[in-house]
Amino acid sequence: MNAFAPRCPTPHASDGPLAIEAVDLVRIYHTHTGVIRRRPLDVEAVRGVSFNVRPGELLGPNGAGKTTTIKMLITLLLPTSGSARVMGYDVVRDTTDVRRRIGYVFGGDRGLYDRVSGLDNLRYFAELYGVDPAQRDRRIAALLELVGLTGRENEKVEGFSRGMRQRLHIARGLLHDPQVIFMDEPSIGLDPIGARELRQTVKTLVEAGKTVLLTTHYMFEADALCDRIAVINDGRIVASGTGDDLKQAVLNRTIVEIETFGVAPEAVDRLRDDPEVIAVNTEERDQSQILLVQSERGPEITQRLLGTLGDTRIGKVVAREPTLEDAYVHLIASTTRSDGAERAAALG
Amino acid sequence: MSLARSVRLIWWVTWFNVRMLLVSEFFVLLTFVSPLIFATLAFFLFRLGHSTGGQTLLYAALGSGMMGVWSTTLFGCGGAIAWQRWEGTLELLVNAPTRYDFILAGQAFGAVIFGFAGILMTIAWGMLLFGMPLTSTFPLLLPLSLFAAVVSLGALGMLIATSFVLYRHANALSNMLEYPIWLVAGLLVPIATLPAWVQPISWLLAPTWGMDAIRGATLQSQPPWFAIGMCFALAVVYYFLARVALRYVLHLARRDATLDLR
């Protein structure tokens, strides 16, 4: 029995079996610290991750533990506990059934046969995926055009740039027309045009009814592409929902960006002490620091903030709506803080 | 640089390289295990031919030990510069304030000295398993013979290091040159049994005279003065050729900016 999503022009959640279902996935790495006296160390990379993805959806987890989660879903890693199903097949027991229905794009410099051409790489993996030989070359040609490698496919991969390798990875992940596609930071290594083409590709895939699980650090990409977003921090999902849902947390806020030159830490602390300031994050630039002040007040708070900063040299000041990036920063900061508080409390 | 300092430097680099080789599984196999297997082979072969005397055993032990010395020198030096290139240290070493050929000398001698430990193994092997008696016809000359052999092989090693790097696949060359040198240098098979046209090639090789010098001090009735002399003479020639090759290599590298070739 196969789970199928009807091909729909706009992505929407459909009824029927889930494309991806993860229940309390846990992955603990056993490793060692120290060189002389090796002490065993258990690293909990994933601490109970649960989520569902319906066919035709796009989900974008961010943060620590995402690669490990994906590796469990593509059957390369066994969960320490918990379970997951892809298209209804268990990732631990039904590995062959899972593998024939999924494609994955991990990118990076490795994972390709350097000594032969891009075309040979694709042909080889097409054999491994059992692609019908009569249709194989047409599919490969279309994929090459899709990723922009037409004309370069006969060159040896060892001469490929990082971006070209990334494109080849993407082509490979789509060879056998998988129903579910996992992409781990696929736009890294791509130039802006390539990244834009990739986003277009992803849109096309979703419109064709595929399910795409995508991880990215680029918030705007997640916001633009994904139906739903999950944020993973420290091995746990700290928030999930649509982009708008996530922005809710910071929706009523104003972000005031203040460019300063050599701001003193005490001045930043004074800002934090202001009762109507929720958080202050600092971004270091070459010569300046950008203070991101979150407040539930409107832009009128700007005057007061500048006053608090005293004779700090100020550059540009912008008061704006929160973006998904701000929501993300807030989520990470708040969940890390609470974790830390828990740990501190536990240590007594 | 003063002579004392130069010697100290070469000494230090040599022992550094010996230590590096000690932790390489490949070289441990090459230098210690491989000669033992060839020694066993030689022992059995001579036994098949009904030569089982102590002299034959010693001959075989020395010959197979020397085969190991050659292998270690070949692989240790042939890939030396390519290895540095691969590791990215070639550029650093060449631009270091000390002279690069000192470093090269240290590498070559490190390999050679390490290789000579293999002879100790084959001798111990012969004594333990085949009852080989340890005799020497000119025991006082033996250290000199060994020294001459080391110097000669070390210089040849330097030449190997500087010339192999010009061939892109130095390891392939090293793979090919074990057997022919073992044969032509007369390590186990006397040169006299080889075709006449091969013999001039034998005379140009350090292993030939090094083996001759060592055999002369242990097995032969005449002291091996000529062999010892040839060792030193060849060493000078090799060293000169090595420096020429090195100058060429460095020139090429600077011209093509290929010191950092990967």
Add this chain to the structure above:
Amino acid sequence: MSAVTAPIALPSVNADPGSLRTAWRVFWRGGLMSYGMLFNWARPAIYIPTLIGGPTFQLLFFAALGSYAAGRSPAYFALGNAVQVSALSGIFGMTMAIANERFFSTLPAILATPANRVALFTGRFLPFIANGLFVSLYAIAFGVVFLGVRFEAPTLGVAGLALLVTVFSCTAIGALQGAISLRLRDGLFGANLLMLSFLLFSGVNIPVATLPAWMQVISNLLPFTHGLEAVRQAAAGAGLDRVGGLIAIEAGIGVAYAVAAFALFSYLERSARANATLDVR
């Protein structure tokens, strides 16, 4: 690089990784393709010194040493070594292939596919068996021309069969060696050790019957020994009736090593999934 245009329609494909036909393709085509991908010595500049030059000198060395030390005809040693050099491909080739998979990090990529594992694994043998045969045939030809090796014409086919089985068997132990080297770091050590062992134990230079009893035990467990004896006898005119048994034993040894290698691979794959040693990048 194309500008951002209308999305490209991808032609749909059927994929049936579980079918027998696909398994055959993985075995045959996939296997042959893996040669160029994974064999370090494929370039002529490396191939000729290592797989032609080296074996030639090896034959000359042992022919000279054997005839000098043991008083036997050089042909005996030439034939023995001519068969042994096929191990260069079988053992080093397989070890290299596996080491390269690790170096290129393609092992996870392959393991993430639904391809039939047996087909994938055994397909890798093919190019190295072919290569080993080629190297041996060259060396035998050299021995025939220069060192007095003789084959009786009627039993040429039998000798060929014995050679083929021997090369397969040695490739199988190469696969096992390669699998072991996945866990230990250096594959070269085991590969070189095996090559040297054949020289001593397998009747390449020393008749097995003249070896001490404990060494003969090792001889009989290693590939080569029975197959080489079959080749020698067939070269001297023995027919299938006489050497069939030896060939069968050699084949059995090869299959045993192949099965052991496959079992080890499967175990390593499972263990890698559990212990996260399959790095995707």
